[in-house]
Amino acid sequence: xSRKPTVSADGSAPRGDDADCTILHVDMDxxxxxxxxxxxxxxxGTPVIVGGGAxxxxxxxxxxxxxxxxxxxxxxxxxxxxxxxxxxxxxxxHARYSEVSRGVMEIFRSFTPSVEPLSxxxxxxxVSGALRRVGSAAHIGDLxxxxxxxxxxxxxxxxxxxxxxxxxxxxxxxxPDGLHVVPADGVIAFLHPLPVGALWGVxxxxxxxxxxxxxxxxxxxxxxxxxxxxxxxxxxxxAHLTALAWGRDARTVVPDEPERSVGAEExxxxxxxxxxxxxxxLLRLSERVAARMRAQQVVGRTVSIKVRFADFTxxxxxxxxxxxxxxxxxxxxxxRALFDALGLQRARLRxxxxxVEGLAxxxxxxxxxxxxxxxxGWREAEQAVDxxxxxxxxxxxxxxxxxxxxxxxxxxxxxxxRTAPGPGDS
Numbered sequence: 001x002s003r004k005p006t007v008s009a010d011g012s013a014p015r016g017d018d019a020d021c022t023i024l025h026v027d028m029d030x031x032x033x034x035x036x037x038x039x040x041x042x043x044x045g046t047p048v049i050v051g052g053g054a055x056x057x058x059x060x061x062x063x064x065x066x067x068x069x070x071x072x073x074x075x076x077x078x079x080x081x082x083x084x085x086x087x088x089x090x091x092x093x094h095a096r097y098s099e100v101s102r103g104v105m106e107i108f109r110s111f112t113p114s115v116e117p118l119s120x121x122x123x124x125x126x127v128s129g130a131l132r133r134v135g136s137a138a139h140i141g142d143l144x145x146x147x148x149x150x151x152x153x154x155x156x157x158x159x160x161x162x163x164x165x166x167x168x169x170x171x172x173x174x175x176p177d178g179l180h181v182v183p184a185d186g187v188i189a190f191l192h193p194l195p196v197g198a199l200w201g202v203x204x205x206x207x208x209x210x211x212x213x214x215x216x217x218x219x220x221x222x223x224x225x226x227x228x229x230x231x232x233x234x235x236x237x238x239a240h241l242t243a244l245a246w247g248r249d250a251r252t253v254v255p256d257e258p259e260r261s262v263g264a265e266e267x268x269x270x271x272x273x274x275x276x277x278x279x280x281x282l283l284r285l286s287e288r289v290a291a292r293m294r295a296q297q298v299v300g301r302t303v304s305i306k307v308r309f310a311d312f313t314x315x316x317x318x319x320x321x322x323x324x325x326x327x328x329x330x331x332x333x334x335x336r337a338l339f340d341a342l343g344l345q346r347a348r349l350r351x352x353x354x355x356v357e358g359l360a361x362x363x364x365x366x367x368x369x370x371x372x373x374x375x376x377g378w379r380e381a382e383q384a385v386d387x388x389x390x391x392x393x394x395x396x397x398x399x400x401x402x403x404x405x406x407x408x409x410x411x412x413x414x415x416x417x418r419t420a421p422g423p424g425d426s
Contacts, residue, residue: 017183017184017185018136018137018138018160018181018183019136019183019184020162020183020184021137021138021160021161021162021181021182021183021184022126022127022128022131022137022162023124023125023126023127023137023160023161023162023163023164023166023167023253024124024125024126024127024137024140024141024144024158024159024160024167025122025123025124025125025158025159025161025164025167025168025170025171026108026122026123026125026141026144026156026157026158026159026171027121027122027156027157027158027159027171027175028104028121028122028148028154028155028156029064029154029155029156029157029175029176029177030061030062030063030064030067030176031061031097031100031120031121031154032050032060032061032092032097032121033048033049033050033061033062033063033066033090034063034154034155035093035096035097035100035154036048036050036090036092036093037063038153038154040088040090043088045065046063046065046087046088047062047063047065047066047068047069047071047084047086047087047088048062048063048065048066048087048088048089048090049061049062049063049066049071049077049080049081049084049087049088049089049090050062050089050090050091050092051077051080051089051091051092052077052091052092052266052267057076057077057267057269058074058075058076058077058267059071059072059073059074059075059076059077059080060073060092061073062080062087064176066080066084066087069083069084069087070083070084071083071084071087077089094264094288094291094292095288095291095292095294095295097120097121098120098292098295098296099295100152100154101120101121102295102296103151103152104121104148104152104156105117105123105256107144107147107148107151107152108123108125108144111125111127111130111134111140111143111144112125112126112127112129112130113255114126114127114128114129114253114255115253115255115256116253116254116255116256117256123256124164124167124168124253125253126252126253127140137160137181138160138179138181141158141160141179142158142179144156144158145157145158145177145179155176155177156177157171157174157175157176157177157178157179157180158171158174158178158179158180159171159172159173159174159179159180159182160179160180160181160182161181161182161187162182162184162187162247163247163248163249163251164249164251164252164253165200165244165247165249165251166182166187166190166191166247166249167182168200169182169190169191169194169198170182170190172198187247188222188246188247191218191219191222191245191247192217192218192219192222192245193217193218193219194217194218195216195217195218196210196211196215196216196217196218196220196221198218199218199221199241199244199245200244200249201237201240201241201244202241206233206237209232209233210233213228213232218244218245219245221241221242221245222242222245222246226238226239226242229241229242260357260359261300261355261356261357261359262289262292262293262296262298262300262355262356262359263289263304263353263354263355263356264285264288264289264292264353264354264355265285265306265351265352265353265354266281266284266285266351266352266353267350267351268281268349268350268351271310271348271349271350272348272349273346273347273348273349275340275344278339278349278352279336279339281352282305282332282335282336282339282352282354283328283332283335283336285335285352285353285354286328286329286331286332286335286354287328287332288328289328289331289354289355289356290326290327290328290331290356291328293326293356293359294326294362297361297362297363298326298359298360298361298362299324299325299326299359299360299361299362300324300325300326300356300357300358300359300360301320301321301323301324301325301356301357301358301360302318302319302320302321302356302357302358303318303319303321303331303334303335303338303354303355303356304316304317304318304319304338304354304355304356304357305317305318305335305338305339305352305353305354305355306351306352306353306354306355307339307342307344307349307351307352307353308349308350308351308352309347309348309349309350310348310349310350312350314351315342317338317339317341317342318338318357319334319337319338320358321334324358324360326362331354331356332354335354339352
């Protein structure tokens, strides 16, 4: 994808004056798919879908080539395959996404400490303190785009505006791989032609209510008396939409808080009632969660599992450990014990998940050794696995219990969520 010029040599914004703009919204372009393409350069420019499961999984991300066929994030994988049968489907590698995300956030923080991540691939920045040192907001945005591309090998889009709400919408206008400035005196002209669904907080139900009132655009909402909106939608919602429709958003950029949990879950292609299969899946998810924790340099104390039955009934169970951990074996043993304690007798399960909460930085954390504990153990072994994965790719080393036998008369395929070609699960 070509790099589109967005600012002139002096850092000014050709799309409008950014003198009063201090808020940036930065969003990676097709983040998970872009990261996967780093390991599959031969697929660049082709339809690629990241997700799991031929029938029951969902799309995590898709390249823009796949999106042209209607493929979207969170879409059932079965539908995505029907829409774009020629797409290559790759399994996700969450530890790698966390690693790239950490690098991206470090780039953001090199410009300003006021960074508010919304997810692994998206954040708000307040660059008011960097304008004199670095240059205009648009210039900072262009520098961020260049560094993300050069250092991480992926592209991002940047919205520049006076408020968080407008900056996020500006990013949508910039995609993919671009930068869009909405100057202070151009906010109304930018907002009012947009559909009502662009307003923050307008979901399907609120959008239907607005349409019943004959309101199709943000401008329609802006020119409707606030009292009318409040009678139809409620006092708070009516006032909220009126303010946004006129470009008013008092929210400030709130620097990020430490992530409170790390988790992973899997939807089986077919309902599963075999405890051995479920034990294997819990171990695989625990290894994935632990790898993500080590990538984020955190340890956690509380392990929880989620179990969803065939009728969509969902239950969770948790256990707090004596000491914090980032070891997949310890997390997996706890997850298995939680599952076994449920006493399920051949219950048909649709989904299982593992999550670790009570996170703290690994730096400065010391483990309490028991009298018979070895000085070096499973944590060091799993760190060695991390190094092998970084060098040879995900799946290069894994627990023996997760090495799948070749399907045959004595080893029928396991009904998991592994339909995509790729180097394996992390």
